[in-house]
Amino acid sequence: MKIKEKIKASLIHLSLSLLLVALIIGSTLFFLFPKLFIDVTDFKEVASIIISVDLVLGPLLTFVVYNSQKAKKLLYIDFSVIGVIQLSALLYGAYSLYQIHPVYVAFNVDRFTIVTAKDAEPEKALVDEFKVSKFTAGKLAFAKMPTDLEKQNDLLLATATGGEDLDKMEEYYEPVKDNISSIMAKSLKPQDLFKTDAAKKKARKFLSRQQDKINSYAFFPLNSEDKDAIIVLDKKTAQPVTVINLDPWTLLAKNK
Numbered sequence: 001m002k003i004k005e006k007i008k009a010s011l012i013h014l015s016l017s018l019l020l021v022a023l024i025i026g027s028t029l030f031f032l033f034p035k036l037f038i039d040v041t042d043f044k045e046v047a048s049i050i051i052s053v054d055l056v057l058g059p060l061l062t063f064v065v066y067n068s069q070k071a072k073k074l075l076y077i078d079f080s081v082i083g084v085i086q087l088s089a090l091l092y093g094a095y096s097l098y099q100i101h102p103v104y105v106a107f108n109v110d111r112f113t114i115v116t117a118k119d120a121e122p123e124k125a126l127v128d129e130f131k132v133s134k135f136t137a138g139k140l141a142f143a144k145m146p147t148d149l150e151k152q153n154d155l156l157l158a159t160a161t162g163g164e165d166l167d168k169m170e171e172y173y174e175p176v177k178d179n180i181s182s183i184m185a186k187s188l189k190p191q192d193l194f195k196t197d198a199a200k201k202k203a204r205k206f207l208s209r210q211q212d213k214i215n216s217y218a219f220f221p222l223n224s225e226d227k228d229a230i231i232v233l234d235k236k237t238a239q240p241v242t243v244i245n246l247d248p249w250t251l252l253a254k255n256k
Contacts, residue, residue: 002067002068005066005068006062006063006066006067007063009062009063009066010059010060010062010063010066011059013058013059013062014055014058014059017054017055017058017059017086018055020054020090021050021051021054021055021090024050024090024093024094025047025050025051025097028094028097028098028101029043029047031135031137032097032098032101032135032137033097033101033102033137034102034137034138036138036231036240036242036243037102037105037114037138037243039227039229039243039245040114040222040224040227040228040229040243040245041100041101041102041114041116041224041227042100042225042226043097043100043101046093046096046097046100047093047097049093050089050090050093050094050097053089053093054086054089054090054093057085057086057089058082058085058086061082061085061086062079062082065078065079065082066078098117098135099116099117099118100116100117100118101116101117101137102114102115102116102137102138102224103115103116103117103120103122103132103134103136103137103138103139104120104130104136104138104139104140104141104170104173105138105139105140105141105222105231105240106140106141106142106143106167106168106173107140107141107142107143107167107176107179107183107220108143108165108166108167109166109186110186110220110221111186111220111221111222111223112220112221112222112223112231113165113167113168113222113223113224114138114222114223114224114225115167115168116224116225117134117135119164119168120134120170121170122134122136122170123170124169124170124171125170125171125173126170126171126173127173127174127175129175130170130173140176140238140239140240141170141173141174141175141176142173142174142175142176142178142179142182142183143166143167143169143172143173143174144172144173144174144179145166145172146172155169176238177237177238180236180237180238183218183220183233183238184218184235184238186220187218187219187220187235188218188219188220188221188230188248188252189219190207190214190217190219192251192252193219193230193246193248193251193252194207194251195251195254196251196254199246199251202244202245202246203230203244203246206232206242206244216234216235216236217232217233217234217235217241218232218233218234218235218238219231219232219233219248220233220248221248221249222243228247228248228249229243229244229245229246229247229248230243230244230246230248231243231244232244
């Protein structure tokens with residue numbers, strides 16, 4: 001009977017934990033992570049840790065401490081401690097998701113780079129369009145090299161010595177719509193990216209759906225902190241259409 005009571009208490013705790021975790025992860029996913037960029041961020045990895053910790057830790061602790069014969073005051077203390085531990089883990093997980101969500105997706109030279117909330121500094125932006133909240137999700141930007149030669153040299157020196165690259169300097173951001181031709185000039189050829197059977201298989205869904213309109217799209221490397229993919233843009237609007245989870249650098253190296 002005692003085991004059944006423990007299991008029942010754990011299942012109740014599990015149901016409440018499941019509801020809370022679903023609310024936190026669902027809200028974060030809806031508001032902060034555009035579907036296109038989920039696979040290029042660590043969203044799945046962090047969400048998996050949150051789920052495994054909060055859906056196992058709380059119910060397991062409840063199973064261990066629950067005893068219907070224990071004084072209500074002691075049970076209250078036990079569950080309060082468990083609640084604090086579990087809530088702390090959940091809040092830390094939610095903050096971690098916030099930190100890794102893409103605020104900007106900035107074009108620099110020949111590629112797009114995801115700039116996360118951890119690195120974004122919207123207050124440095126000079127163009128109003130980019131003076132955004134850090135809760136913004138995946139705003140496209142064009143990082144333009146300054147025309148001033150001294151500033152160019154300073155930027156190149158800073159990058160060479162381990163400083164931030166241009167794509168993480170909001171003060172140099174310009175609207176994508178004003179720089180479409182400069183962006184499109186760096187587009188990769190799909191025939192160079194999807195030569196191998198493995199690459200064609202990975203990109204099959206997009207290629208088969210857009211086979212007759214493939215020339216209407218432009219392909220670029222998309223970089224995050226530790227992942228690379230291919231972002232596909234509409235040539236006319238320079239707006240993202242899809243992200244193909246393939247490393248463009250590996251594909252291009254194989255084709256040399």
